[in-house]
Amino acid sequence: MEAHTVIKALEYISQKLCRKGIHVHLIVAGDALSCLLFKSRPTTHSISILQASTLSPRSLSVLFDAVHRAQKKFGLANDWVNTDLGRQVDSDYLDYVIHKSLLQNEIVFSSEGLTLVAIDLCFALKSKLESLTKNYTDKDLEDAVVLLRRLVVIYRGRPLTKGYIRMSYPRMEVSDQILLRLNGLYECYYHTRGVAGVHDEYMEWRREGIVDWSFGFEELKRQASVRTPLEKGLYSWRDKPLPDTPYRDDFAEIFTQQRVY
Incomplete structure (x- = not known):
């Protein structure tokens, strides 16, 4: 239609x-x-x-x-x-x-x-990512990027963290590979990060941005291990x-x- x-x-x-x-x-x-x-x-x-x-x-x-x-x-x-x-x-x-x-x-x-x-756009994104984890398609990934962009705008330009995505509707499973692809396409479109805290066997990301490989592996691991606590108040809905x-x-x-x- x-x-x-x-x-x-x-x-x-x-x-x-x-x-x-x-x-x-x-x-x-x-x-x-x-x-x-x-x-x-x-x-x-x-x-x-x-x-x-x-x-x-x-x-x-x-x-x-x-x-x-x-x-x-x-x-x-x-x-x-x-x-x-x-x-x-x-x-x-x-x-x-x-x-x-x-x-x-x-x-x-x-x-x-x-x-x-x-x-709820968090549910919509998590549902789309779960679907991508099970059956990847380029079109669904593009839809996920659009949802992610709207959420980043709502959160005043702050990228969503891997932890936040995992904790939202935790029964929906999402792979790190899909989060990496999601952020990669998001960066291609918007020239800034949409997902923070993703890790795979090839690289580690700092919360502040993609690490510079010139730092060396030890420095890379040290900086990637630093994590800022999730912002307070994200789950204030529990009291409502x-x-x-x-x-x-x-x-x-x-x-x-x-x-x-």
Whole structure:
């Protein structure tokens, strides 16, 4: 689906919701972010959604009807809007992901009856890196660089550390090789580092930048061993209350139904 077609379909859904006096907030992830938010991809296969808050049966029914009417009107695939995202997020992370996504408030689309916000970008990056660790593709690496760039901007130009990436959603595994490739492409695009603290068998990096090989191996190891503690306050979210767990069973089921007109 091309971006302009998706926008028209979302506007159509928004109008249908607005006419019923409904405004729906949803969280989106995947290729839709690259296409609609970052504009780094011209197309997206689908929009994977997650409820930002519990929807009433009436709101679900109107949303369901609008999505299927938009599918027919604009010639979209049956699964152009789906709930795969809810199955991708570990149940232990779900409340936190929703909380962080709403707190982040990265608007993907907003109109009278519908608002889409991006999923927590740390989760999006970690999910992309886990996918790259299992099955590397150049396009996914480029998507990861775009996500990393946005996070670096949010953190006022500071690169993300290997430790921070590993500690964010720790059940998602990411290899050092992928982090090296990620930072290498990031440096190629932006001429500065995006990931700090990565180590492999060939080289070691200082927190301040790539080491100069002229220092010699002993000096290299000594300087690479110096680490600055992670900035305080990164995990202050633990002290904040989380929203109630959304009721998702009906929400996921309703988008798998086949509607015949």
